[in-house]
Amino acid sequence: MATEKLDLLILKTLALASLHGYGIGQRIEQLSGGVFRVTLGALYPALQRLEKDGLIDAEWKASDNNRRARYYRLTAAGRRRLAAEMEDWERVSAAVTRILKAT
Amino acid sequence: MWEKLRRRWDDLWHRDRLDREAREELEHHLEMEVARRVRAGADADEARRQARIDLGDVEEVREHLREGRTGFWLESLLKDLSYALRMLRKRPVFTTVCLVTIALGVGASTALFAVVDAVSLRPLPLPEPSTLVKVYDTNSSIGVERTGVATGNLVDWRRRAEGFRGIAGYYTMGRTLTSGGESDVVLTSQVTEDFFPLMGVSAALGRTFTPEETAASLFNTAAAPVGADPVVVLSHRLWEKRFGADPGVVGRTLTLERRSFRVVGVMPSGFAVPGPDVQLFIPWSLAGEEPRDQHYLSAVARIAAGTTVAQAEADLRTVAQALGREHPETNQGWSAELVPLQQDVVGDSGRTLFVLLAAVVLVLLVACANVALLSLARALERAHEASVRLALGATRPRLLRQFLMESLVLCITGGVLGALLAMAAVAILDRTQPSVPRLDEVTLGLRALLFALGATATATLISGLPSAWRWARAEATPDLAGTPARVVGRGEGRAWRDGLVIAQIAMAVVLLVGASLLVRSYQRLRAVDPGFDPRGVLVAPIFLDMEAYGRGGKSRTYYATLIQRLEALPGVVSAGGATALPASPLGPDFERPVWPEEIPNDPRVRRPAWVRMVTPNYFRTLGMRVVKGRGFDPRDGPQSPSVVILGESMARRLWPEGNAVGRRLVIDYSTSGTYPYDVVGVVNDVRFGGPRTEPRHEIYLAHAQRPYLVMNVAVRSSGDPRYLVPAVRRVLKELDPAKPPHGIQTLDDLLGATVSRDRSAMLVLSAFASVTVLLSLLGIHGILSHRVRERTREIGIRMALGADHHRLRRWIAGQAVKLTLIGIAVGSALAAASARAVSGLLFGVSLTDPAAALAVACLPLIALVVSLHPAWRATRIDAAEVLRSG
Numbered sequence: 001m002a003t004e005k006l007d008l009l010i011l012k013t014l015a016l017a018s019l020h021g022y023g024i025g026q027r028i029e030q031l032s033g034g035v036f037r038v039t040l041g042a043l044y045p046a047l048q049r050l051e052k053d054g055l056i057d058a059e060w061k062a063s064d065n066n067r068r069a070r071y072y073r074l075t076a077a078g079r080r081r082l083a084a085e086m087e088d089w090e091r092v093s094a095a096v097t098r099i100l101k102a103t
Numbered sequence: 104m105w106e107k108l109r110r111r112w113d114d115l116w117h118r119d120r121l122d123r124e125a126r127e128e129l130e131h132h133l134e135m136e137v138a139r140r141v142r143a144g145a146d147a148d149e150a151r152r153q154a155r156i157d158l159g160d161v162e163e164v165r166e167h168l169r170e171g172r173t174g175f176w177l178e179s180l181l182k183d184l185s186y187a188l189r190m191l192r193k194r195p196v197f198t199t200v201c202l203v204t205i206a207l208g209v210g211a212s213t214a215l216f217a218v219v220d221a222v223s224l225r226p227l228p229l230p231e232p233s234t235l236v237k238v239y240d241t242n243s244s245i246g247v248e249r250t251g252v253a254t255g256n257l258v259d260w261r262r263r264a265e266g267f268r269g270i271a272g273y274y275t276m277g278r279t280l281t282s283g284g285e286s287d288v289v290l291t292s293q294v295t296e297d298f299f300p301l302m303g304v305s306a307a308l309g310r311t312f313t314p315e316e317t318a319a320s321l322f323n324t325a326a327a328p329v330g331a332d333p334v335v336v337l338s339h340r341l342w343e344k345r346f347g348a349d350p351g352v353v354g355r356t357l358t359l360e361r362r363s364f365r366v367v368g369v370m371p372s373g374f375a376v377p378g379p380d381v382q383l384f385i386p387w388s389l390a391g392e393e394p395r396d397q398h399y400l401s402a403v404a405r406i407a408a409g410t411t412v413a414q415a416e417a418d419l420r421t422v423a424q425a426l427g428r429e430h431p432e433t434n435q436g437w438s439a440e441l442v443p444l445q446q447d448v449v450g451d452s453g454r455t456l457f458v459l460l461a462a463v464v465l466v467l468l469v470a471c472a473n474v475a476l477l478s479l480a481r482a483l484e485r486a487h488e489a490s491v492r493l494a495l496g497a498t499r500p501r502l503l504r505q506f507l508m509e510s511l512v513l514c515i516t517g518g519v520l521g522a523l524l525a526m527a528a529v530a531i532l533d534r535t536q537p538s539v540p541r542l543d544e545v546t547l548g549l550r551a552l553l554f555a556l557g558a559t560a561t562a563t564l565i566s567g568l569p570s571a572w573r574w575a576r577a578e579a580t581p582d583l584a585g586t587p588a589r590v591v592g593r594g595e596g597r598a599w600r601d602g603l604v605i606a607q608i609a610m611a612v613v614l615l616v617g618a619s620l621l622v623r624s625y626q627r628l629r630a631v632d633p634g635f636d637p638r639g640v641l642v643a644p645i646f647l648d649m650e651a652y653g654r655g656g657k658s659r660t661y662y663a664t665l666i667q668r669l670e671a672l673p674g675v676v677s678a679g680g681a682t683a684l685p686a687s688p689l690g691p692d693f694e695r696p697v698w699p700e701e702i703p704n705d706p707r708v709r710r711p712a713w714v715r716m717v718t719p720n721y722f723r724t725l726g727m728r729v730v731k732g733r734g735f736d737p738r739d740g741p742q743s744p745s746v747v748i749l750g751e752s753m754a755r756r757l758w759p760e761g762n763a764v765g766r767r768l769v770i771d772y773s774t775s776g777t778y779p780y781d782v783v784g785v786v787n788d789v790r791f792g793g794p795r796t797e798p799r800h801e802i803y804l805a806h807a808q809r810p811y812l813v814m815n816v817a818v819r820s821s822g823d824p825r826y827l828v829p830a831v832r833r834v835l836k837e838l839d840p841a842k843p844p845h846g847i848q849t850l851d852d853l854l855g856a857t858v859s860r861d862r863s864a865m866l867v868l869s870a871f872a873s874v875t876v877l878l879s880l881l882g883i884h885g886i887l888s889h890r891v892r893e894r895t896r897e898i899g900i901r902m903a904l905g906a907d908h909h910r911l912r913r914w915i916a917g918q919a920v921k922l923t924l925i926g927i928a929v930g931s932a933l934a935a936a937s938a939r940a941v942s943g944l945l946f947g948v949s950l951t952d953p954a955a956a957l958a959v960a961c962l963p964l965i966a967l968v969v970s971l972h973p974a975w976r977a978t979r980i981d982a983a984e985v986l987r988s989g
Contacts, residue, residue, distance in 0.1 A: 022135040049171070
């Protein structure tokens with residue numbers, strides 16, 4: 001999976017609720033109907049990158065099963081970026097779809 | 104924004120915590136996944152194994168995250184550093200050679216830079232140094248350049264010349280100082296009242312002179328000033344040496360030439376006007392009627408703000424011209440010249456030092472090229488290692504950085520060692536070397552350290568880049584099974600190596616040419632006949648004082664007795680005295696207008712002549728020849744007719760027909776009148792200022808007829824004159840215990856001092872040239888050996904196929920000669936371009952001197968000899984073994 005696409009999916013997932021890393025992976029897998037499988041090596045460097053860019057934020061909290069986990073949430077900048085990326089993605093994918101459907 | 108900064112801060116300083124947290128997070132992730140699988144009914148171990156396969160390895164990701172953090176570069180840099188240190192430790196010989204080379208190069212160039220900086224580059228340690236100028240009198244109509252200023256003109260100059268803030272005068276001579284029961288001769292300067300204010304330096308202790316103190320002092324050319332309550336200012340050095348840096352010295356008295364002087368102040372350390380050797384200052388009033396034609400005053404001026412040196416000089420010349428019209432009998436033709444004080448102090452030594460600095464920088468470059476050659480060879484040996492590491496996933500910039508780190512470590516260590524060496528060199532520097540001014544100001548300051556830094560950076564670049572370049576271009580697809588011979592044998596980096604060796608030889612040629620020219624020049628200098636024979640002669644300056652010897656011909660008696668006693672010493676051939684000795688800076692040395700008596704006193708036929716008072720055996724003692732007539736003898740006493748002996752060129756100038764003996768010569772003593780003298784002889788010319796100078800127009804008078812207080816005595820010994828020193832000291836002490844003997848030395852040493860700068864420049868440049876030649880030969884040797892090694896296989900196969908040793912040797916020798924010849928071509932062009940820099944240092948040698956060409960022509964021959972060893976190694980290659988291992 002290309003990194004930009006993964007970034008977009010992470011931002012989208014976090015727009016709904018703040019989640020820990022495992023939660024993000026699970027959500028992406030579920031929502032994609034099992035098409036995308038997210039490995040540690042793809043997910044965590046992406047999170048580090050997004051955090052560094054100030055698009056997401058993280059803090060340690062107790063998780064459902066009462067263990068410590070790092071929860072990520074979207075920042076204001078992240079929200080703006082998500083909106084921009086989604087618009088972009090829709091335009092591009094619509095265009096690609098049109099080309100692919102053309103006969 | 105704040106958050107971002109905090110995160111970076113955490114990244115940098117809480118690396119371990121972040122690392123731990125990353126692991127915790129990753130493991131949490133994994134466990135959740137395992138738990139999910141177990142919930143779905145999998146076996147716990149199997150679930151763990153499967154999750155690992157699906158999600159990837161925790162450690163690997165952790166590593167990845169670590170690299171993504173700010174400050175990772177620092178961590179990897181430290182890693183590179185420890186790797187570099189490990190690699191360098193593994194090759195102690197290589198490391199030592201490189202370190203020593205760089206340390207010597209950086210050390211030598213930094214030390215020399217510190218000297219050049221102190222002598223030529225740094226402004227004089229005085230306020231507004233650029234406005235200070237030295238003032239000289241010149242008279243081109245009679246061929247006199249840059250002589251002392253006439254005291255009589257100074258008052259007019261001060262009043263009439265615009266463009267000056269002031270013009271001060273001083274006169275320096277040795278005087279006997281007695282304090283605390285100790286006597287010795289110290290250099291003293293009598294200075295006009297505006298001297299200290301004009302320099303802008305006040306006393307460190309006490310004060311300088313008041314106008315009243317100056318006005319009270321009268322001046323007499325040959326003796327101490329007289330007047331009520333005389334005062335002195337001490338130099339910092341004398342204060343330390345003779346008064347133990349006593350803060351209560353102001354108000355105490357000391358004895359100068361038998362008179363008591365009161366100390367009023369001490370100058371700060373580092374105040375070195377007129378010179379660093381001046382120990383005492385005496386006030387000097389020039390208010391009275393002063394002669395306009397006795398050019399002995401040293402003058403220093405400050406030009407006004409907004410005025411250039413040229414404008415001020417033009418102003419002064421206008422005044423001098425006006426004075427020439429007003430006082431034609433004394434001032435006709437006299438003009439003035441200004442020289443910036445710094446230039447006047449530094450003189451020619453600046454140029455010599457710059458040439459040496461340039462030379463040492465060349466040595467540094469050649470040394471760095473050698474280090475570069477060494478590391479290039481290593482880079483090629485390690486090409487295999489580079490390939491393997493690239494294949495294992497190292498990035499190219501990382502590899503390059505790693506390699507540069509090695510040369511950086513080498514060069515920084517070398518640079519630090521070099522700076523320490525320079526410090527040691529500056530600490531043991533001989534600051535008393537009279538041929539170079541301002542040596543006492545040499546320190547290893549910030550500028551020298553910056554220079555060392557620059558030199559080190561240059562060394563790093565030159566020595567590291569070629570091999571780094573080669574290293575970074577290593578093949579990513581290594582022949583992992585390959586033998587080293589095959590990995591090396593690609594002939595890459597060859598252009599670099601050839602280029603480096605050619606550059607080395609070129610620089611060696613430049614230095615070789617420079618050095619051989621200086622050697623030739625020095626030989627010529629030493630071969631010049633100075634007009635006297637300095638071997639076996641001991642000299643001593645003697646300053647008699649006005650108080651004890653000023654009246655009644657007492658100085659005549661003193662010197663007559665002295666010469667008599669000296670001649671009575673065993674081992675003494677003859678003894679004589681003169682007011683000023685050739686090659687000696689001490690003693691009254693002045694010129695007076697003279698003319699043949701048969702020509703009336705017309706300003707246009709006046710000729711200036713340097714006048715010396717000598718004792719009868721002076722010519723004999725110095726080994727001079729009486730060309731015509733006779734020398735002085737005891738008959739020439741105060742009652743007999745006044746006689747004069749002319750130098751050859753003076754005689755020729757006044758009486759071109761060659762019939763000088765028997766004529767009469769008139770000498771103009773200015774305020775004390777004109778006197779005729781009988782010409783009784785002609786002696787050969789001497790090069791008074793040493794072999795570099797032309798003979799002057801000189802005339803000699805009998806000391807008995809015109810006694811002087813200050814004389815230099817010379818003693819000719821039948822053996823080594825140094826054995827006479829104790830006896831001469833004893834004679835001087837017996838004659839007048841208040842006159843401590845001082846400054847006794849051989850005439851040979853005095854004469855040698857006039858060419859000591861040429862000598863040091865020659866020796867230093869020769870040493871540099873030898874080192875460079877040696878280094879570049881090592882370079883050739885290295886490159887040929889390398890070439891043989893990288894072609895081992897090829898050579899082995901050729902030999903197996905029956906190639907003969909002879910052709911092999913010729914091939915290798917040919918390589919050596921080819922590189923050398925290209926280097927010589929480049930070097931000769933460079934030498935021709937830089938020849939102007941040395942030409943100013945040369946004496947009687949043209950830039951096309953065959954010696955230089957001869958020295959350069961030897962290079963290919965030596966290169967041939969050097970090539971013998973690698974050639975021999977090549978012929979020893981065992982063809983069978985090469986074929987087996989290939």
